[in-house]
Amino acid sequence: MAELSYREAIAAGIAQEMARDPMVYFIGEDIGAAGGVFKATVGLFERFGPDRVRDTPISEQAIIGAAMGAAMTGLRPIAEIMFSDFLATCWDMIANQIAKTRYMTDGQVALPLVIRTANGGGTRFGAQHSQSLENWAMAVPGLKVVAPSNPADAKGLLAAAVRDPDPVLFFEQKSLYGVKGNVPDGEHVDTLGSAKVLRDGKDCTIVALAAMVPKAMQAAEQLASDGIQATVVDVRSLVPLDTRTILGEVVKTGRLFTVEENPRLCGWGAEIASLAADECFDDLDGPIVRITTPHVPLPAADVLEDAAMPSVERIVATVRKSMR
Amino acid sequence: MAELSYREAIAAGIAQEMARDPMVYFIGEDIGAAGGVFKATVGLFERFGPDRVRDTPISEQAIIGAAMGAAMTGLRPIAEIMFSDFLATCWDMIANQIAKTRYMTDGQVALPLVIRTANGGGTRFGAQHSQSLENWAMAVPGLKVVAPSNPADAKGLLAAAVRDPDPVLFFEQKSLYGVKGNVPDGEHVDTLGSAKVLRDGKDCTIVALAAMVPKAMQAAEQLASDGIQATVVDVRSLVPLDTRTILGEVVKTGRLFTVEENPRLCGWGAEIASLAADECFDDLDGPIVRITTPHVPLPAADVLEDAAMPSVERIVATVRKSMR
Amino acid sequence: MRIKAPATGEVERATRLRLYQLMVELRDFEQRAYELFLENLVRGTSHLALGQEAIGAGYGVAMRADDYTFCTYRGHNHTLARGASMGAALAELMGRGNGMLHGKGGSMHLTDVKHGAMGSYAIVGAHLPIAAGAAWSAQVRKSGQVAVCFFGDGTTNIGAFHEALNLAVVWKLPVVFVCENNLYMEYTPIEAVTAVKHPAADRASAYGLESILVDGNDADVMYDIARQTIGKARAGGGPSLVEALTYRHGGHSRADPAQYRPEAEVREWLARDPIKVYRRRLLEAGIGEAEIGDIEARAQQKVDAATEEARGGAPARVDEIERQIWSDGSATWRN
Amino acid sequence: MRIKAPATGEVERATRLRLYQLMVELRDFEQRAYELFLENLVRGTSHLALGQEAIGAGYGVAMRADDYTFCTYRGHNHTLARGASMGAALAELMGRGNGMLHGKGGSMHLTDVKHGAMGSYAIVGAHLPIAAGAAWSAQVRKSGQVAVCFFGDGTTNIGAFHEALNLAVVWKLPVVFVCENNLYMEYTPIEAVTAVKHPAADRASAYGLESILVDGNDADVMYDIARQTIGKARAGGGPSLVEALTYRHGGHSRADPAQYRPEAEVREWLARDPIKVYRRRLLEAGIGEAEIGDIEARAQQKVDAATEEARGGAPARVDEIERQIWSDGSATWRN
């Protein structure tokens, strides 16, 4: 086990896959010599050269279109969209082209590609550089959607995404880039579509994703000292969704809380809540409560941003109040 | 009362507002002399002239950007995006610029504009011209979202949208364009953010939107003959959301079904389900069930498209099974 | 560069016969599609390219079997020109289970990957970057393949056009962008919404490319420019942008009677029908009426057979709906 | 057109003093912002335009009070050049409640509508169509206003650039697009990713526009081209696209030490510092050291006062979070 930061784990995951498969190519803005704006791709340019690690113009549609055209003709491209907010500038390519082409052609076209992007708030970048947009991708049939919460998952799920035969949107949480953790040595490949139970509790289930996972864990610790034993599930992959694990835990505890970094409406938490309200209804002992950012863009000032996003305190207070 | 088709009601609504307010301008592709691809804007060019009804190039970003720039400087533009699927080509303009600018500038910039778009399936246009994308808009803080189910609402809500001081995404359901209905004579202005109870039943509440409303109504009739009395609520406006009416009806009947044209994941139904599972939990008598298109793009062939979208039969069967 | 028709004799006889045959087949196919629509057998929309056959045919004949074609919703011609099955195409238009996409795509999305027809794209502009991507793949795989991307005049005003052209030039990709300027977007004349007279040719310099404007109704011209531009791309010379002037004989889509077009304009262009023009040229070049008639008869037979095949198909199978989202064939999003 | 510096004396003395004053103020403001960042008082990101002052100043001085400015995340200069409060701007950078946007926008989104500063946009390219829209509004309202839109070299490769330019020309809008070519996008040299040498000037012809390339480090040149292009727009002559060559003295953002740039290049451009250059020119034109020193001292005082104002502000108020989504001041999405 080596201790790596989340950003180092990303670079290690890309390197592992590029070394394994010569058909893996990596493109994006300032990813090459500069090592990426978030330094999550440091060393790749030097190791794999300018053909396989290629800087692009500021042309998000061309970046994603190029990845798509390459994927259908034999490459396994990884494309970086610098901030997930910019997915909007190439959303047609992602939601209408990449997501639908295999289906429309009844399987003639395969699209083994990964779109990596820096997601989420907490870094004071303001409303146009801080969104958590996993739900945009989750809402579109034909996209797989992954969002790791720690360095080991970052490497292992990225490797799995690159090996997956279908298009994967890979959300890297900006606020986690500096977080360190143990990452298995040697080749490390995880499994898409598997949630993880990080903590077992009998009273309620807290379901979280990405940067909300460590917050949920801390909240669970605090709740334990109040006598509330919370299970914490790290969703990890929104599509495919490991409903068996997630709903299984809901059934065990009878209570579900979701913690989302995105604004309130139509987040992934709503989907999971609606699944639980349908399929686990008889096992529910109380309301399903979603903890989200209010339905606003993230403000820039540190005090405002911190107060807007779900915090450990808010999770604790919400669960405590609802469990009374 | 005059009998108008949904498309005529749209044209009448635009005409009413353009006649009232000289600051209302209307732009889009082929909307002028051609009267629009769906003939929903026939007569406007002749009546208001080429300055106020203006054809654009195929440049969705420029269309929406122009509407935004005009709205912040004194006009009240209406912009047409021909098919809602094409919202993806200008999603940055909508989700990152229009939705966030008022907030980011703390209210310095006002954006009174309407984006009209033809939405939904049932017309055999295939996966890239048939999506129901209200949930994309609902997920973005800063956008109001409206989707009328009949000609009177189409005119009245469109007028309300034009008069609203904030940006409104106005989804016109393609499959309803030919549907006729009575529209009040003279000036007709409705209210955003108000749902309508179309039918009262004691056993369950069916919540629907746009083209799913007539289907829900038919389903309710059939269910009545089985002895199941269903309330039907037409949501009409997703943002603002009339939770008072919707959840009020859920509480009365104890059962909630939502009928969505969009694919399964993260639709507006999930949001409403999650609200009910939180706020009406103690009043629920059984699972909340969502009836949606499966999580696939809409296929082109008539038999496939019809089978993919929620049908009266599927609504009836789902409710019946769940109420047993 | 403004290309004129190559002198008679410069294009070989066999190639010419092939060009004529292909144009006639494309024409007959779309005429048939129109008839089936009138019979109410085509339920979805369709966008015919009647009158624009010389472009798809010129490139189709010049391309290598493993080259890539990317086209639009108006893509019957380009797809069939690569050798895709007419029967499967008609069946797809009719929503049949034996359709090219088993009913899931429809007229706007004809695709036949095994013939290099990499898809028909229905949102304006999207396929230009995608074609660049296929060319990038060919470049790094050193396969010698070329991607040819067809689109309309109206498409030159959307952002994706600009991004694709710039990227293709910067990366020197083996891709040929072919703008079929048929003078209209849907109903609006292209000149009413475009800053320059020639929407593609007048913009080539913005990407450091040569300005190429050609007669898109002349099959010899199209074949010639196809050879040149594909040859350049294959030789590592990078992309080209070609503007081919042409005209669609009918409306934008099946819903459009096309009454916005001046009668004289329609008349002029009908007189320049690429098939009529080319038939005359073949006769002038000494190819006999009998040989030409034979080609025409065979095209009819081929379309008739395709029609039978399509008509014979059962409706699309409902279980297709939840198939082929993913590579395992399923549409499963949960366990 | 390649514009040279107008002969000395062509720009009036008062205007020159105003240009110098504005440049010095902008410079001092951003230097101060940098110092506050080093003091850890600027929590968010920031993108300084040190070295690029002549462009914002030239246009700022040439604009009418009711004209519109649209700029980017690198927009302190352009916003302040319209008369926005320095104190409110610094406070915004520091996330204070007395900030220009009460802490909700941050450095990348400075906006002061009452001074015509219609916003700073942080997603590359988006504000070009928006500026066109403001110009459209001015046109139909017959207000005589002009919209000026500043952006970088890297922005010329994104689709929105293309769409905005085409629309502006077709509608003959009163908008001036000013490309500040500082040779780099973030860390990548613009020439490595662009099909033409001059990313804006070499593309003007694609929109039927004159090619305009100017020295962006010469305030007289910038003022002159500003007068010309704004004058043309105001007179109904339609849009212009200006490429102004310049250089940022520091990194792309506060996170960037800018080590990817050749030393010689940096040295050369520092020698062409627009403020140094202009100070010399003023002296040559007979303006005394005392008068110049006076301008400089007043700028320092203004920035000092602004700093005090900003430092004095309380942190942003948490109740701002759920305000001003809607025109009623609320963020209410349900009843």
Ligand SMILES: Cc1ncc(C[n+]2csc(CCOP(=O)(O)OP(=O)(O)O)c2C)c(N)n1
């Ligand atoms: C982004 C986008 N905007 C609008 C449309 C609707 N639309 C379909 S075809 C068309 C006209 C395209 O014109 P052109 O590129 O000249 O091609 P042609 O139809 O003449 O072959 C339009 C506007 C679309 N499909 N995609």
Ligand SMILES: Cc1ncc(C[n+]2csc(CCOP(=O)(O)OP(=O)(O)O)c2C)c(N)n1
């Ligand atoms: C659509 C989009 N892509 C990428 C970025 C990230 N980004 C911010 S600034 C920048 C470079 C812009 O270069 P240029 O236009 O030359 O302006 P400059 O920063 O040099 O002033 C990039 C790539 C962005 N903000 N928006």
Ligand SMILES: [Mg+2]
């Ligand atoms: Mg056309």
Ligand SMILES: [Mg+2]
């Ligand atoms: Mg730059």
